Amino acid sequence: MQADTATGKAVPKLVQPTKASKWAHTLNELKRNKHYYILMSPYMLIFFLFTVIPVVFSLGLSFFYFNMLEFPRFVGWQNYSRLFLNDDVFMIALKNTFMFAVITGPVSYIACFLFAWIINELSPKIRAIMTLIFYAPSISGNVFFIWLIVFSGDSYGYLNGFLIKYGFMLEPILWLTNEKYILPIVILVQLWLSLGTSFLAFIAGLQTIDQTLIEAGAVDGINNRWQELWFITLPSMRPQLLFGAVLQITGAFAVADISIALAGFPSVNYAAHTVVTHLMDYGSIRFEMGYASAIATVLFAIMLGTNMLTQKMLRKVGE
């Protein structure tokens, strides 16, 4: 094999200097590294089949009319123009989603960091307990139905019960069917659930900060904890901050399960309708696949854009 590759490399180089040698070289490379490709193949096969190809397919499908029965019909930008010009419910969904994202995204991101930062100063045992308390909701197996009991509309609901008992009101409020309250409640529960992987990453990041940097900073004239935070702690954690931002942004824009579990689907007067529930509506109920794909594409574009913007901002931390 060694001899083969040696000639295969040398001969075409003499005859045909550019193209063939490039091919031979590539082939040679592939052959030499074949074990690596074999090791990666099971993961990559599944990853491409269920993530990459669906995304590309969804992008393509957004230019078609497709109802799962007839053959797809090309309609160009029509799905998009309908989405932005003729779909009032989508506008509500878009507005709600941005409300969610603008509130839960930054708040949960800052909360993740702030709590990780405070917890990091505790003794190891208490640190472990506090980490557990803050992280537990996000892994507790989707038991956010607990909140259904808290916000239950009769006087057995916790919130109603307490408010009536202490005389704040006389009649129970139907929290989850009153347009005024639905969105704030879903935001609250989303915040409760959102201290997940990025929170752990921040705790980990804080533990790796070089103590000598902090001492050096003190010599260079850093004289309070806030300066230390901005000039030393945050820049040292930049990798974790970027990683956390990606996760929090994706989570903030993809709110749907909680909205459905708490407010129903569809919620009263679309008060908790989001881009994703709109996508589910057209995808799995009305079977307008092309239109649903256009919604998915818009969502993906928003997430990508926000992520790039955030990454740019985070690179300025500590400057």
Added chain:
Amino acid sequence: MKMLAVLRTPKKLNRSFTVSFLLFALLALFGAFMALPLIYAVNNAFKPLDELFIFPPRLFVNNPTMDNFFDLVALMGNSWVPLTRYIANTVIITIVGTAGHILLASAAAYPLAKYRFLGAKTLFSIVVLSLMFSGHVTAIPNYMVMSWLGWINTHASIIVPSLAFPLGLFLMKQFMEQIPDALLEAAKIDGANEYRIYWSIVMPNVKPAWLTLMILQFPMLWGTDGGSFIYSENLKTLHYALGQITQGGIARAGVGAAVALILMVVPITLFIISQSSVIQTMATSGMKE
């Protein structure tokens, strides 16, 4: 005030007492906000029926009882699909999905972390990029792929896609970069091939990362309700059964609380066991992009 005593011995710089106090008050307040619903869920599972519907509602249980769990067992025997079936389905999905993910993600992470070859960079960038889209974007084409493969209404439709969870590969790759090259070189000189190196050298060295992948993957699968892929009642999961039971109304409220406790106790226990390894992995894997 007690909380301040547990402060680590202060470093060079100190916050003022007021600021410290405010920060810890904040921590305590939000800690309560995070913990109360879970404490309530635990208490609820041990409440007798009259306490479940007391007015005004109480957080803590007065006369703890195991009745709800006994009722659950009784219900299990009577229902059309026994509850053990839901539990078995959930356990199968979770164990196969988590173990398979750790195996496949680390097999793919090893070459990406340790070698340079054609396409490696591109593939890894695609994985990182895919962290940015939510699963809902791919829901529709995924359904088509599933139906084309004939996997609708099988557990494979839940398990197989979860094997290629991008976050796991990302963290595993970053962690594997810590393994010294000399170790791999030595194994190569001793005549081990790549598969042997992966299995007997790399894998045992990344055990903390296994736990990290497990703690990320496990709750996701454990809490799955079968999504839009599974229709047969006897293939559904515990989370779905919980939904059915809680919809049963007042008579079943206690049983619902018992199922909820079972659902949440397992992932939380797992996290308690693996906490230090998980944080260690995230600390050492220097999440570069």
